[in-house]
């Protein structure tokens with residue numbers, strides 16, 4: 224293999240294989256990258272927190288998934304930790320103090336259908352807090368790769 | 377089993393051959409709203425009234441576990457004024473040459489309302505990659521698929537000099553959504569010998585080999601329920617510059633006869649051409665049970681008629 228192809232191959236393997244085993248500690252390296260002013264688009268930490276609150280409002284209204292959160296979740300803790308996590312993946316430099324996504328969801332047997340229900344709640348929450356669709360997709364892009372560790376069935 | 381767990385709009389729409397994709401190009405996405413947890417199907421009807429032809433396509437498709445797709449479509453192309461004229465000429469000329477040959481001939485072109493019909497079955501398998509979730513790498517979702525197309529107008533296709541009425545096509549598609557820029561890109565390579573997707577048969581008098589033709593769809597996600605975009609599909613040239621043939625005679629060779637009949641002015645219109653297809657579309661997904669695609673299709677020269685541009689409407693119902 225030519226060195227350049229080897230570098231590309233290693234980069235691709237690292238991108239797909241490494242993420243599941245290591246917890247994410249910073250901004251999601253999306254391709255292409257997120258807008259540089261994404262935190263302003265989201266209204267800073269307060270904006271993100273408003274969104275997380277409405278996210279849980281829509282999750283708890285969705286009969287496909289609310290029972291999981293009712294049984295295994297802790298809404299207050301999750302709103303607090305999700306605000307940190309979303310700030311972090313958007314690149315605000317925030318520290319996330321909760322469990323890794325793999326550890327937090329490992330025992331829940333989450334399906335991709337349930338994951339998508341949360342995605343739909345995420346879009347509804349964006350509309351609820353008057354984020355533009357474009358700004359919303361910045362966070363969608365930053366969270367999407369977590370599907371690989373959160374969905375275990 | 378039954379599942380509708382995909383996010384709105386991510387099942388795509390139905391392309392004219394019946395597969396899940398854009399309007400004229402199959403994508404690597406599996407049709408319907410089923411995730412890997414189940415099965416989901418849809419019906420579609422597409423109506424494209426062009427200048428001289430009207431295309432109707434009805435079909436059904438089922439997606440299995442977001443992995444595998446089966447589709448069926450029936451296309452009907454009603455031809456208008458130009459074919460009517462050719463049909464009239466053919467009838468007249470056919471009468472003459474038929475007398476010479478001693479047998480009546482059938483060109484497959486009626487004096488009025490010649491209708492081309494084609495059945496298409498398709499299958500697609502998703503091979504690897506994530507179009508949606510893997511926003512942190514550039515690996516696209518890749519699928520391979522194929523169509524078997526059976527055109528029912530044997531005589532007309534002989535007249536138009538196509539080599540075959542039935543044939544298969546294979547394709548490989550790569551699809552990726554780039555959420556940070558709200559954009560979807562699909563690139564397809566189709567291995568085919570089709571003339572006008574098979575509506576004018578497959579291959580020509582000097583060439584019936586398949587070739588690889590590229591197709592590209594570029595879509596911008598405007599809202600979670602609305603997508604706009606453009607498409608391009610390369611078409612072949614198997615029948616490029618060919619005339620229309622009646623009982624072994626080219627209509628251009630029949631020119632003197634036609635002129636005696638006072639139909640000399642047809643000469644220019646009796647040469648076939650084929651253009652690449654383009655379209656610009658807006659697809660609206662009010663909910664997971666319905667999508668509406670409105671497009672402007674620029675199909676260029678179709679056989680003997682130029683400038684076949686017009687609106688395109690496609691409805692898809694998912695269950």
Ligand code: HEM
Pocket residue numbers: 288291292295296297300301304305308320321322323327328331333337338339341366367369370373
């Ligand atoms: C991108 C999507 C998701 C993100 C960003 C996310 C984020 C989080 C976070 C930050 C926590 C807190 C971890 C901790 O307590 O230390 C958590 C816990 C939890 N998540 Fe998710 N989650 C996602 C998807 C889902 C889905 C699809 C479900 C179920 C349908 C789900 C169900 C839960 C439950 C029940 C807990 C509580 C677990 C426990 O405390 O033991 N999550 N999630």
